[in-house]
Amino acid sequence: MTKVEEAPRAPGPALRALPPRRRGPIRALAWTGGAALLAAAVAAAAVGFGGDSAGTAVAGRTPPATAQVTRTTLTETKTVDGTLGYGDPLTVSAKSQGTITWLPAEGSVITRGHAVYSVDADRRPLLYGTMPLYRELRDGVEGKDVELLERNLDKLGYDGFDVDDEFTWATREAVEDWQEDLGLDVTGTVQPGDVVVADGRIRVAELRKALGDTASGPVLDTTGTTREVRVALDVADEHLVRKGMRATVELPDGATVKGEVKSVGKVATETTSGNDTVTTVEVKVSVSGLKKPYDAAPVDVTIVSERRENVLAVPVGALLALAEGGYGVQVVEGASTGYVAVEVGMFADGKVEVEGVPEGATVAVPK
Incomplete structure (x- = not known):
């Protein structure tokens, strides 16, 4: 871990908001990862390294909140509308x-x-x-x-x-x-x-x-006798879903059951609602453990689209945009603090994957 001296400087311009890893229109698709929260999570002024990158941290005020760098599994999910039924008659x-x-x-x-x-x-x-x-x-x-x-x-x-x-x-x-x-x-x-x-x-x-x-x-x-859920998925999001993905299906009464993506359609269909035209493909999700006697019902389907195991992560709010470019975190050691540049990876569950700081390190989480 490389610590750098916190250089005194006048308040700079507002921080650049960190962009989400995947941008683009998402129709009928709810993101549960933390990327969309970055703009609010980054501090209010750009942080400059200043001086020698090998310098030591300087004493400063105790950060209002801290968190540890932890090793964890990050899971990114998508939630889409679906219809529960028994398939085509x-x-x-x-x-x-x-x-x-x-x-x-x-x-x-x-x-x-x-x-x-x-x-x-x-x-x-x-x-x-x-x-x-x-x-x-x-x-x-x-x-x-x-x-x-x-x-x-x-x-x-x-x-x-x-x-x-x-x-x-x-x-x-x-x-x-x-x-x-x-x-x-x-x-x-x-x-x-x-x-x-x-x-x-x-x-x-x-x-x-x-x-x-x-x-x-x-x-x-x-x-057939097996109940399944059908989802009209926007073709822009087709690459996010593949056969065999795990899913969770939420029923109208709030109960959830397990599911699995059984097929992703290869034929696109256009539907028009008002002035909007949406092109979709049909995704079929099988369900298990369904005890309620629903012949047909609207449901929410949450699909695990990406999973990163055994990675180091910090709260999204710990990230800072550096004036020199890139991102960093403020590391706290006792009464001393210093800024460390990090490489960021996947955003999910309010956390972000990072490289450049060791497991167990304490980082500041500005409020």
Whole structure:
């Protein structure tokens, strides 16, 4: 640590305000770091080193407040508006003739093998997969759709066949057992309209049919079962957010839950409000530990955009702008004080990362 003698001088011009490390328009984004407080935190007159930089500190009045240089972790966060929900809905449509005789309740969750709806008292069960059935599955048929059917039958506990892309007599027998257990006509074949295919569990978001309606066209809308938050993020701030970042979601009642950025959209969208046009990308944040029964709600999402571990830091108010350029701190040793030039780094939590002073040193914090 290099101490320099405090040179007597007449009061100089007002100190230059320290600029934030990142400037630029921030729309719908609240900064919780300390950079914005610098102008108010810096003292009222420029400090000059004066004399030999290797000089000793001089005795002076005891500073009104002091703080120690500490080793800590600085975390910079951004808070944005978001909407809690279950993601985009998907529509389930009937592919057979008949009458709707049973429908699930809105909000209910349906898993593999259970009925999504019923036509003429016959259940339409859910199978997991990403390929819709598009043809009759029967003896001799081969393809990925056969493998999808066999994989689901295997998961439901039926056996005696190989899970592959061939529909054999063994597959037919398993299908017959399955149909009998469901109370369906035992045909040993599967038509596209006999089942509903989704990539996992589904949640019933909205019914599009009523009991007694004709079983053709949209029957109900579904979503996934995991709640997520969607954020319309200004493209100017897109570089601050990346997949895997931790987040905290504040609910309307003030409770908070943990979250994680799952995706950052690659398609920008323009929205106009009055005379202002904002270009945004969609950010999806998954949430965990959510106990409140919110189907949809406005929330605040706080994202950890930068983290600096094991750094030396002082309160932002301890920084002084030096007349020679750069920044420094006033180091206190007993009844003596002296100014030391420092390199500054990240601002966060009312503190600033510094280099040039040792851990444990005492610095003045002007009021």
